[in-house]
Amino acid sequence: MSAAAVEHPCDGEPESLLAMANRLAEQNPGCRVEIIGGVITVAPPPDGPHANALTTLMIPFLAAGLHGEETCVLQGIGLWLPGGPEDFAIPDLAIVDADFDEHLIENNCYDPAVFRLVLEVTSSNYNSDLRNKVAAYAEAKIPVYVIIDRKHGRVHVLTEPMGGGYDSHQVYAPGQTVTLPESIGAPVTLDVDELIRAGRPRA
Numbered sequence: 001m002s003a004a005a006v007e008h009p010c011d012g013e014p015e016s017l018l019a020m021a022n023r024l025a026e027q028n029p030g031c032r033v034e035i036i037g038g039v040i041t042v043a044p045p046p047d048g049p050h051a052n053a054l055t056t057l058m059i060p061f062l063a064a065g066l067h068g069e070e071t072c073v074l075q076g077i078g079l080w081l082p083g084g085p086e087d088f089a090i091p092d093l094a095i096v097d098a099d100f101d102e103h104l105i106e107n108n109c110y111d112p113a114v115f116r117l118v119l120e121v122t123s124s125n126y127n128s129d130l131r132n133k134v135a136a137y138a139e140a141k142i143p144v145y146v147i148i149d150r151k152h153g154r155v156h157v158l159t160e161p162m163g164g165g166y167d168s169h170q171v172y173a174p175g176q177t178v179t180l181p182e183s184i185g186a187p188v189t190l191d192v193d194e195l196i197r198a199g200r201p202r203a
Helices: 017-027 048-063 126-139 192-198
Strands: 032-036 039-043 071-075 078-080 093-097 104-106 115-121 144-149 154-162 165-172 177-180 188-191
Touching: 017 032, 017 039, 032 126, 048 071, 048 093, 048 115, 048 188, 048 192, 115 126, 126 144, 126 154, 126 165, 144 177, 154 177, 154 192, 165 177, 188 192
Parallel strands: 115 144
Antiparallel strands: 032 039, 071 093, 093 115, 144 154, 154 165, 177 188
8 A cells, every 4th residue: 555646736725635535536446545644545456366355254254143233244334533633444344333324424434433343455555454554443442453464374363452553463374263352243263274365366
């Protein structure tokens, strides 16, 4: 993920970061535009294995009944962040309270209080997912942050947000399984090998 170069309009008031981000999103269909720590970032469209990993991830969440009356499993839902006046992120996958639509804040982004889990599948932006977003999601008090690190073939599970990070950071390798906290709404176990394999290009 890289910071976008932005030209300021010549007339009138300076364009807000949010307006710039929205303009960049319109000019770059398929790209994911976010504001993290007051910096606009633009990620290119995800590749096919990224989408395959997301679908593979959704299966155990759906099987556990997490997309129902109490919670929803959603891709690409906007998360309003407290770190800056216009900060927001668009996690790859999230588990949210079922009444999330009653907690819209701004710019199609929702109150972090309704998010039980956020999940990112890394692409070229893996440094942002492993650093900048750790701090941003912890500050937003997101209880569980899961990272599928395709570059290094690992799964990270971060829990217990405090300040600019998480008190617990567990790393899992292929051959291991991940049992997520039941606070997400139901017991869910993930197979690391299956997820890493799903996120790799097929030979």
